[in-house]
Amino acid sequence: MENILSVKQIKKSFGGVHALKGVDLTIKKGETHCLAGENGCGKSTIIKVISGFYKPDGGTIEIDGKNYPVMTPAEAIKAGVQVIYQDFSIFPNLTVIENLAFNQVLANKKKLVNRKEFRRIAEEAVSKINFDVDLDALVETLPVADKQLIAISRALLDNAKLIIMDEPTTALTKKEVSRLFEIIDQLKKNGVTILFVSHKLDEVFEISDSITIMRSGENVISCPTSEMTEEKFTYYMTGRHFDANDTEKTQRTIGKPVLEVNGFSAPGFEDINFTLHAGEILGVTGQLGSGRTELSLALSGLLKPTGGSMRLEGKEVSFSSASKAQKAGISLVPEDRLTEGLFLPQSIVDNITVTRLDDLGTAAGYVNHEKVLNESASWVKEIGVATKDHTFPVSTLSGGNQQKVVLARALATHPKVLILNGPTVGVDIGAKYDIHNLLKQLASEGVAIIVVSDDTAEVIATCDRALIMQNGRITGELGKEELTAQNLAAAAG
Numbered sequence: 001m002e003n004i005l006s007v008k009q010i011k012k013s014f015g016g017v018h019a020l021k022g023v024d025l026t027i028k029k030g031e032t033h034c035l036a037g038e039n040g041c042g043k044s045t046i047i048k049v050i051s052g053f054y055k056p057d058g059g060t061i062e063i064d065g066k067n068y069p070v071m072t073p074a075e076a077i078k079a080g081v082q083v084i085y086q087d088f089s090i091f092p093n094l095t096v097i098e099n100l101a102f103n104q105v106l107a108n109k110k111k112l113v114n115r116k117e118f119r120r121i122a123e124e125a126v127s128k129i130n131f132d133v134d135l136d137a138l139v140e141t142l143p144v145a146d147k148q149l150i151a152i153s154r155a156l157l158d159n160a161k162l163i164i165m166d167e168p169t170t171a172l173t174k175k176e177v178s179r180l181f182e183i184i185d186q187l188k189k190n191g192v193t194i195l196f197v198s199h200k201l202d203e204v205f206e207i208s209d210s211i212t213i214m215r216s217g218e219n220v221i222s223c224p225t226s227e228m229t230e231e232k233f234t235y236y237m238t239g240r241h242f243d244a245n246d247t248e249k250t251q252r253t254i255g256k257p258v259l260e261v262n263g264f265s266a267p268g269f270e271d272i273n274f275t276l277h278a279g280e281i282l283g284v285t286g287q288l289g290s291g292r293t294e295l296s297l298a299l300s301g302l303l304k305p306t307g308g309s310m311r312l313e314g315k316e317v318s319f320s321s322a323s324k325a326q327k328a329g330i331s332l333v334p335e336d337r338l339t340e341g342l343f344l345p346q347s348i349v350d351n352i353t354v355t356r357l358d359d360l361g362t363a364a365g366y367v368n369h370e371k372v373l374n375e376s377a378s379w380v381k382e383i384g385v386a387t388k389d390h391t392f393p394v395s396t397l398s399g400g401n402q403q404k405v406v407l408a409r410a411l412a413t414h415p416k417v418l419i420l421n422g423p424t425v426g427v428d429i430g431a432k433y434d435i436h437n438l439l440k441q442l443a444s445e446g447v448a449i450i451v452v453s454d455d456t457a458e459v460i461a462t463c464d465r466a467l468i469m470q471n472g473r474i475t476g477e478l479g480k481e482e483l484t485a486q487n488l489a490a491a492a493g
């Protein structure tokens with residue numbers, strides 16, 4: 001089979017950071033190729049080199065047999081390369097039609113806007129992937145999964161031969177992932193090649209024909225997926241061996257009740273009752289739309305409750321903002337690092353300590369810089385944020401490392417109750433294992449923890465018990481001994 005892409009010895013540095021140290025990547029026409037590796041190993045960087053977004057310091061790029069001494073974004077698109085980024089680069093305040101037809105009209109330099117023509121182009125685009133969507137809807141009103149499909153439809157309009165998807169399943173539910181995989185299969189049948197970045201083992205094995213693994217800016221291995229095992233995959237990625245059956249639960253003493261929730265309601269859920277104890281890790285699981293995210297927001301002051309009560313260490317509380325909840329001892333690690341909570345141009349230090357500036361200030365009211373630096377340095381180390389310097393802007397970190405900063409920031413508030421919504425979304429296998437251990441350690445120090453997650457393995461590995469939510473209500477509870485993949489699947493309905 002011919003190659004659609006062959007890049008050789010690609011090098012790229014940012015200041016003193018050698019992100020790519022001579023990377024090779026070869027993709028055959030018509031295959032689905034997975035690119036994997038730990039957070040910060042250079043996956044997004046190589047993609048940006050291929051798509052002409054970064055100029056490499058060295059190496060060669062060949063697409064469909066043609067050599068590109070200088071690759072620009074326009075050349076890449078002409079060569080048939082399309083990247084579906086995580087933010088999808090679509091315009092939220094335009095309609096589906098406008099988003100789809102925009103490029104075409106620009107490309108054809110049509111001065112007059114022809115509504116009929118717009119609609120025809122848009123219809124053609126969505127029909128290519130059998131995507132059923134209201135073309136007149138504003139994109140901002142659509143679910144994430146639909147935005148992604150709009151980006152894919154648009155890529156096809158540009159005659160994409162190679163579609164690159166950087167962590168496309170991060171924000172999708174299981175159902176949406178299956179729909180995406182069906183579409184990938186269909187694209188493949190139509191001769192489109194897919195390069196797919198994912199941290200999720202089961203997905204990689206389900207969807208890919210071949211795999212390339214990178215570590216620290218270098219190639220580790222490239223081979224057909226059929227020659228790879230999960231164990232080998234994890235080892236090549238991390239250089240570490242993990243006990244796959246590590247569901248061992250450290251014996252912790254469950255302490256006094258810390259958070260008691262009674263008849264708690266807000267838009268998205270109602271009549272929620274539970275008691276969370278010191279040293280306990282409570283799972284909250286359910287499909288998207290089950291109310292799990294809204295519950296985490298209401299508990300941490302980001303969504304106004306409409307009924308019921310919350311008691312923190314015996315005292316009735318209600319919070320009008322996240323910072324008030326934080327002061328009282330409840331911290332949230334939100335689900336979506338890209339839109340909730342990080343100040344990308346600001347330094348890692350500032351992002352971690354932003355919620356603590358009050359405490360760290362001196363009597364005179366100004367911030368004790370040394371203290372801020374020391375404290376954030378210790379969190380950067382504890383959580384394993386990969387960076388040369390914690391005064392670098394957060395925007396220079398890889399996606400998974402940005403997620404770790406969100407976690408570090410919540411921990412820096414020394415919460416009594418720590419609520420994590422999707423604590424390991426976007427982080428690699430090794431970091432996931434480390435974060436799970438950190439949560440267990442925090443619990444053994446007495447922190448009361450809520451893990452909101454639809455990752456069954458995560459709930460089993462970390463939680464002492466789990467509440468199952470459906471349609472805004474708790475519909476089941478599984479104790480420690482009952483926490484198995486089978487029971488969780490059965491309870492979720």
Ligand SMILES: Nc1ncnc2c1ncn2[C@@H]1O[C@H](COP(=O)(O)OP(=O)(O)OP(=O)(O)O)[C@@H](O)[C@H]1O
Pocket residue numbers: 014015017018019037038039040041042043044045046386387395396397398399400401426
């Ligand atoms: N603009 C930049 N300035 C400085 N360093 C950068 C920049 N972009 C990337 N880096 C660094 O290059 C390395 C590779 O980053 P990259 O984003 O390619 O990782 P990744 O493999 O995509 O990781 P993840 O799985 O977390 O998304 C990281 O060390 C990152 O901090």
Ligand SMILES: [Mg+2]
Pocket residue numbers: 043044045166398399400
């Ligand atoms: Mg990345």
